[in-house]
Amino acid sequence: MTPFDSFKNPDLCRALLGKLEAALDKPMRFMEVCGTHTVAIFHSGLHSLLPSQLVHLTGPGCPVCVTHESEVAAFIELAGKDGVIVATFGDLMKVPGPGGANLKKAQAEGARVEVVYSPFDALALARDNPASKVVFLGVGFETTAPAVAATVKIAREQKLDNFLLLSFHKLVPPALRALLADPFMSIEAFLLPGHVSAIIGLAAYKFIEDYHVPAVIAGFEPVDILTSLLLMVEQRKKGEAKVVNGYPRVVPDAGNPKALATMYEVFKTSDALWRGIGAIPDSGLVLADAYAQCDAFKVLDITLKESKPLPGCRCGDVLKGILKPNECPLYKKVCTPANPVGPCMVSTEGSCAAYYKYQL
Amino acid sequence: MTIERVLLDYGSGGQASHRLVNELFLKHLGNAVLSVLDDAARLDIAGPLAMSTDSFVVDPIFFPGGDIGALAVHGTVNDVAMLGARPRYLTCGFILEEGLPIEDLEKIVASMGAAAAEAGVLIVAGDTKVVPRGMADKIFINTTGIGEIFASPAPSGHRAAPGDAVLISGTLGDHGLAILSTRQGLSFDAPVASDCASLNHLIVKVIEAAGDVHVLRDPTRGGLATTLNEIAGQSGVGVFIEESLIPVKPAVAAGCSFLGLDPLYLANEGKFICILPEANAQAALAVMRADPLGADAVRIGVVRAEHPGKVVMTTPLGGQRLMGMLEGEQLPRIC
Incomplete structure (x- = not known):
């Protein structure tokens, strides 16, 4: 028995589920925007236990899934260049690009692609391969961006000139704003991501209150998730719509100022492309001018080209909560983890992959 | 063995190979069948039989609780046993990387010998190849096992039934x-x-x-x-x-x-x-x-x-x- 076991306690969960059921007087559509939440809700069995009135939507919370088609095309093209070693987290290996290309196939055709477990491993790769340019693919939200920023700083301090970053980092709050501003959207509450929030804190979400949508930061154990869902449902019952920290044991209201300072020393915000959503102002992180010599876009002259969406793929509608994964016409018929059409079926945290893997 | 590392010569089939067989493999794996050293092993065994093969490439070759040698015996013994069979004989094929310390090879082979004795199986045939440095990672082992099925009907993945x-x-x-x-x-x-x-x-x-x-x-x-x-x-x-x-x-x-x-x-x-x-x-x-x-x-x-x-x-x-x-x-x- 560890202190964490109490956050999985079945009796406590049953009591919370009962309260949740009692507090729901009409249906409520809530969206989580974190791949870890997606998996946690399915893996724990909560998805099958939530009151039927509480509709679970999976939003743009999996960094691999929101990476835009043109960004995928750019890194696959990069992998084919002579003298380049691409260092990436394993999740990106099978993400399909134009014409069914992916990094795994590029690797089989001779491209040097190395799967790393941490951005620091890419530094070691740069040290061991001084004649090559080692390009780390920066895909992730505020959770991973500070560690990548620290890696860039170390590379510069150690004068590892052959270490480059291709940053596709994205920021969660601007995406939430875009979803809320979309007139077709029907999200009635947000379950906010615990890990991202541990970095950015509570204030970054305050704008959500202007849209009269309750939003609660949640942890990842069943008791954490249910507690935050209850805070969310009770707000609506009382006619409130506030941003609330339901995960105070990990998330300080002020976030992590040190991590944020490192992130904004190395990066600056820019407009970014999100799959299925399109361009969102100030939603991306690119390297600041002071770190231009580490910027793969500049050093290797990479530009994002117009890229057609994958034919038939409705990952975009899934990411916006318009479509549930099992409502997509391709789901399980054409699109499977073995033969993914879109990224939501590739990533282990993708909503389609989670449905495929866990849904009875 | 007097040398410290595996040389390419040791997979040649010539005198160097013989020394490796006699001084290392037979020392740890020798038995009445293997030590005859004919081209094939002569076995007394009655059907129905269960047979299985597996190649072992584990990295690292020594790990807490075992090593690649013990694993190569246990793995194949278990596969044969899962058919409701008594494993009797194993063969083993080694692919060694040039430069592998003899001390490591000996540890691995000794561990195979001990694992085989514990399981009550005889290693009755073997083969060794040495490849140039970099062409394999230290040591790869294939084992094939054969055993007599005693369960009737024999267990099978097809036989799970409701209830x-x-x-x-x-x-x-x-x-x-x-x-x-x-x-x-x-x-x-x-x-x-x-x-x-x-x-x-x-x-x-x-x-x-x-x-x-x-x-x-x-x-x-x-x-x-x-x-x-x-x-x-x-x-x-x-x-x-x-x-x-x-x-x-x-x-x-x-x-x-x-x-x-x-x-x-x-x-x-x-x-x-x-x-x-x-x-x-x-x-x-x-x-x-x-x-x-x-x-x-x-x-x-x-x-x-x-x-x-x-x-x-x-x-x-x-x-x-x-x-x-x-x-x-x-x-x-x-x-």
Whole structure:
């Protein structure tokens, strides 16, 4: 028995589920925007236990899934260049690009692609391969961006000139704003991501209150998730719509100022492309001018080209909560983890992959 | 041996090869059949027979709880035993990388000898090739095993039937996590040893005590989840298991949580799944629990007709979800 076991306690969960059921007087559509939440809700069995009135939507919370088609095309093209070693987290290996290309196939055709477990491993790769340019693919939200920023700083301090970053980092709050501003959207509450929030804190979400949508930061154990869902449902019952920290044991209201300072020393915000959503102002992180010599876009002259969406793929509608994964016409018929059409079926945290893997 | 490292000459078939065979392999593996050193082994064996082959490329070659040599014996002995057979003979093929320290080779071969003796099998034929440095990673071993099937009818992945109980002989994920904890680049120190062991003696006891055992399988690569899915598919049944009943050592659970892995997908090298009529389950469990290799044996679920081809997990919260097969390898080179 560890202190964490109490956050999985079945009796406590049953009591919370009962309260949740009692507090729901009409249906409520809530969206989580974190791949870890997606998996946690399915893996724990909560998805099958939530009151039927509480509709679970999976939003743009999996960094691999929101990476835009043109960004995928750019890194696959990069992998084919002579003298380049691409260092990436394993999740990106099978993400399909134009014409069914992916990094795994590029690797089989001779491209040097190395799967790393941490951005620091890419530094070691740069040290061991001084004649090559080692390009780390920066895909992730505020959770991973500070560690990548620290890696860039170390590379510069150690004068590892052959270490480059291709940053596709994205920021969660601007995406939430875009979803809320979309007139077709029907999200009635947000379950906010615990890990991202541990970095950015509570204030970054305050704008959500202007849209009269309750939003609660949640942890990842069943008791954490249910507690935050209850805070969310009770707000609506009382006619409130506030941003609330339901995960105070990990998330300080002020976030992590040190991590944020490192992130904004190395990066600056820019407009970014999100799959299925399109361009969102100030939603991306690119390297600041002071770190231009580490910027793969500049050093290797990479530009994002117009890229057609994958034919038939409705990952975009899934990411916006318009479509549930099992409502997509391709789901399980054409699109499977073995033969993914879109990224939501590739990533282990993708909503389609989670449905495929866990849904009875 | 007087030299310190394996040279290319040692796979040549000439005098150097002979020295390696006589001074190292026969010393640890020699027996009345192998030591004849004819082109083939002459065996006295009666059918029906079970036969299996496996190649071992585990990295690292020495790990907590075992090494590639012991693993190469246990792995094939277990595969043969899972058919309700008494493993009798093994062959082994070695691919050695030039420069492998002889001391390491000797440790591995000695460990194979000890594992074979414990399992009661004879290694009756072998082959050694040496490849230039860089063309293989230290040592690869293939073993092929043959045994006499004594169970009638023999267990098979096709025989799981609605109403059967699903038993597991002990804790899951030990081997996978032990290997992982030693991998370079993962600075992670878990007090976990591989469970690698030959299960053939225990299998005999289980079948003698329980009578008709429908399915025996060792959940190696892909772990419990993958193996149960294979059985569900082969038998066309649903396998329903209770997550809270599945035994996982606290250190393995903690390590997996830290690394983002699921112990139910990690390899095991000394455990087996036993599916048999409910009426015989208690007798099988009693025999397992009386043996050190089955001390943690438990009943984890039941076979049903619903959801054929699927494994359905009831979570501790009482929710239900699928437990699917892995799409790719969770970790390469674990055996």
